[in-house]
Amino acid sequence: MKIGELAAATTTKVETVRYYEKIGLLSPPARTSSNYRAYGNDHLARLSFIRRARDLGFTLEAVRELLTLSDDKAQSCEAVDGIARVHLTEIDRKVADLTALRTELDRVLGSCRHGTIASCKIIETLAPRKGL
Amino acid sequence: MKIGELAAATTTKVETVRYYEKIGLLSPPARTSSNYRAYGNDHLARLSFIRRARDLGFTLEAVRELLTLSDDKAQSCEAVDGIARVHLTEIDRKVADLTALRTELDRVLGSCRHGTIASCKIIETLAPRKGL
DNA sequence: GCTTGACCCTGTAGTTGCTACAGGGTGTAG
DNA sequence: CTACACCCTGTAGCAACTACAGGGTCAAGC
Incomplete structure (x- = not known):
């Protein structure tokens, strides 16, 4: 082809x-x-x-790793599982952050409808958190 | 500092x-x-x-817009509303995409039996499928 | 008081993951 | 036989950094 x-x-x-x-x-x-x-x-x-x-x-580097792993049939599955698991954790964090940002944007929009320009707390929404 | x-x-x-x-x-x-x-x-x-x-x-351009939202206190309600609305839609799309991705990755991970690559469900899942 | 090393400065070139030309060759349909 | 879609190599561009090169600053230790 x-x-x-x-x-x-x-x-x-x-x-x-x-x-x-x-x-x-x-x-x-x-x-x-x-x-x-x-x-x-x-x-x-x-x-x-x-x-x-x-x-x-997955990044190209991660893909490269996955391909190398899949070429070696005798190897254990754990490395593959690890790569995917790390990626999953990252996704969960992103969804949580996006949801927080969404809530704040929604609040800004809500105040807008009531004719007032509320002080926008967007920066605070994604401000550094202790747990990070 | x-x-x-x-x-x-x-x-x-x-x-x-x-x-x-x-x-x-x-x-x-x-x-x-x-x-x-x-x-x-x-x-x-x-x-x-x-x-x-x-x-x-978010792209740097989107970040720039989000920042003007919180910077420009004197901005008209409509401008704020417009910018916020566009980004809200974008966020919803991102959350949906990430959630779909999450579900899929989770399914892939769940199928991992910690055996060898030869029977690795993660690799199999990523491999080409007829329906694609 | 002088050197060592960690930091700071500007400026430019390289990275990732593509995408888009420029300038050319190939193959088939009318 | 010529038009047009496809293929080739090579290089340059994009976003958003990242890494030098070549130099200045400053506090600590001898």
């Missing part, structure tokens, strides 16, 4: 596929006589994995 | 603080006789806010 087809099949930009190859996330495929990249199903699977992990918010 | 102290208090790099000043997010502080930047508590609060907001995925 040509690069355009691979890209379309994974909703990736052609340039991004070449970029992944350049940084070593995707192995260089065979070339046709006219020097076009020729991909197989293994490439398709790997790129799908990369895109999906990226979608889930 | 000196730039290093401010940076440490907000887990920011010194260079980043200077960068925020350069792009106008942080007002230029007073200088000591030896030309060192001298910050007060208002800078600390503002920088804390910027860092948290950035962490939550």
